[in-house]
């Protein structure tokens with residue numbers, strides 16, 4: 001039963017879709033059909049939003065580990081994380097039943113629902129979202145227990161992320177905004193149905209999903225400088241199969257570097273701008289059924 005739902009935008013200050021959705025619902029009210037739900041609306045990082053940057057000192061969406069919250073780190077975002085944790089959490093003994101945190105990506109990932117557990121509840125949610133929004137992608141990041149993630153949404157008893165792209169940082173695109181709004185509304189409709197006990201797990205057809213694999217780095221030279229860029233055949237091909245032998249990088253001296261994995265993989269976060277400093281080129285995933 002969901003008695004309290006927190007909908008969050010602006011965890012990253014230059015991801016505009018969630019920020020705009022929160023502002024619009026604060027101004028005009030949450031859509032009528034969700035009045036029965038107890039939904040609170042939050043902008044997480046006002047300072048980053050005002051500066052139109054992802055974060056001021058540290059990535060807020062990595063600060064919510066139990067160790068991080070208990071540490072003496074005094075960066076702006078570490079302090080903000082403790083304030084948010086007091087408001088929405090406390091993590092591990094939360095007063096919020098469900099935290100939905102809205103993000104954008106510069107990658108062509110469409111509307112992606114990121115779930116951190118593949119238990120019965122999340123399988124039902126994934127199937128429901130896929131049924132009502134067939135164009136949605138479901139990404140499962142359950143490589144570690146829910147509470148070990150540093151994500152803001154883990155302050156709730158349950159938490160998920162909406163990740164929509166491609167949209168440049170600081171830019172608001174209508175198509176991406178509408179996908180964001182639709183996915184938020186479908187998740188809230190699921191919450192309503194869940195509360196009313198009208199969801200029968202077996203009535204929802206199994207759905208396709210992607211389970212996170214590993215991050216693939218750009219090739220670097222001995223000075224840490226990139227020697228290649230994403231190959232044009234891979235660019236914007238998020239969640240499409242990358243088969244062994246297919247090109248993934250084009251070196252600056254004109255050679256192709258191909259995928260040498262044993263199996264096909266499903267790249268996503270391809271050329272994500274926020275991973276620039278990490279030199280992450282994309283993440284891999286395997287296709288699964290939930």
Ligand SMILES: [Zn+2]
Pocket residue numbers: 011012015102103104
């Ligand atoms: Zn983000």
